[in-house]
Amino acid sequence: MGKDKIADDFRTPDGVSADVVAFTMVPHENVSVRRNLPDYELKVFLVRSDKGMWKLPGQVIDRYVSLDDMATDIVKELTLTTDPYIEYVGQCSDYTDDSGAWIIHHSFLSVIPYHQLDDFRRQDDPKSVDLFSIEQLDKLDIFPNHRKIIDSVYEYLQRIILITDIAKYFxxxxxxxxxxxxxxxxxxxxxxxxxxxxxxxxxxxxxxxxxxxxxxxxxxxxxxxxxxxxxxxxxxxxxxxxxxxx
Incomplete structure (x- = not known):
């Protein structure tokens, strides 16, 4: 048995990351003589990587920071809000990241009220972070593993919105x-x-x-x-x- 095979059999993960799927509900005012409800659109926050691809906001953690604290800090920095709703969803480790490293991804769900995003919308550099609908994701150059995480967390949101009061954050x-x-x-x-x-x-x-x-x-x-x-x-x-x- 070769040394490479032995090393592969006993390989440990290269890191652990907190990846946040943060949603908001964007209202599009209905231009009409009659007063009607806005056309609401569910959107997810994505950031642009150094390679130009889109990815989830996330970070590999160090041993001095908990997953929950890291995820909360990520959302605060991303959305410029002070008290975001966030909850842990799960972990996945069946694929590597774009660099080939084996990363244990821990996914979090966050829901940000759109009316709290005034500071976010006033940012000077909108090209590095943006909001996309679920339908738009198919047309984006996005990390495949991150797309899987988004789909998984979105399915989770669809389940819990009907059995909890999480809708209040929309x-x-x-x-x-x-x-x-x-x-x-x-x-x-x-x-x-x-x-x-x-x-x-x-x-x-x-x-x-x-x-x-x-x-x-x-x-x-x-x-x-x-x-x-x-x-x-x-x-x-x-x-x-x-x-x-x-």
Whole structure:
């Protein structure tokens, strides 16, 4: 048995990286005489490598920094936000990076509210980092392993957006039911908004993931920003139901 074969059999990874798939929901205003909801578009942050290819924001960590801290710092620096939502999704190690090194990739999901990206959009050098829709990824020169990570995390997002309150990070603090439903459908196209009021709302007898926005006089506030008639405003209540298959 050759030395190269022995070395290959006992090879250890060359590094461990934190790779962040950060999404935001970009609203495109509907130019119309009638007031309508914007056309929302889910987009992911990518950065341009020294070789000109697009890749996920990420970094190989050192032993003095935890994965979670590294991922959080990456998102803060990328988006210029102070308190981003981020969660660990998983790891993959079945391929090398562009240099041929064997890297253990740990993927994270982050969701950034678009209205918090004012500083990001004012950056002087937009060519080094940009936002792309899922459909645009097919036309990009992107690292293949990073595309696999994006697809995996996107599938994860499509699952959890229907069983958690993570949708609140795509919205402003207050919103209408129509805005929430439209955002859910953009992320998870198969979502069917049947009886959403009954499913979402908090009542005197049970908790709900949404509650009405009530002013000091007890009046439920409304908005006509995206509709001809004023629609009730809601916010997330902070409660999420416990799920069980039994």
């Amino acid at each position: 919205l402003t603090d207050t919103f209408t039911i129509a805005e929430l439903v439209r955002n859910l459908q953009v992320v998870a196209p198969n979502f069917k908004p049947d009886n959403v009021h009954q499913k979402f709302l908090k009542t005197s007898k049970r908790g709900g993931i949404l509650e009405g926005v009530i002013d000091a006089e007890g009046v439920h506030l409304k908005s006509d920003k995206y509709s001809q008639r004023s629609a009730l405003l809601f916010r997330f209540s902070g409660q999420t139901p416990e799920l069980s298959i039994y």
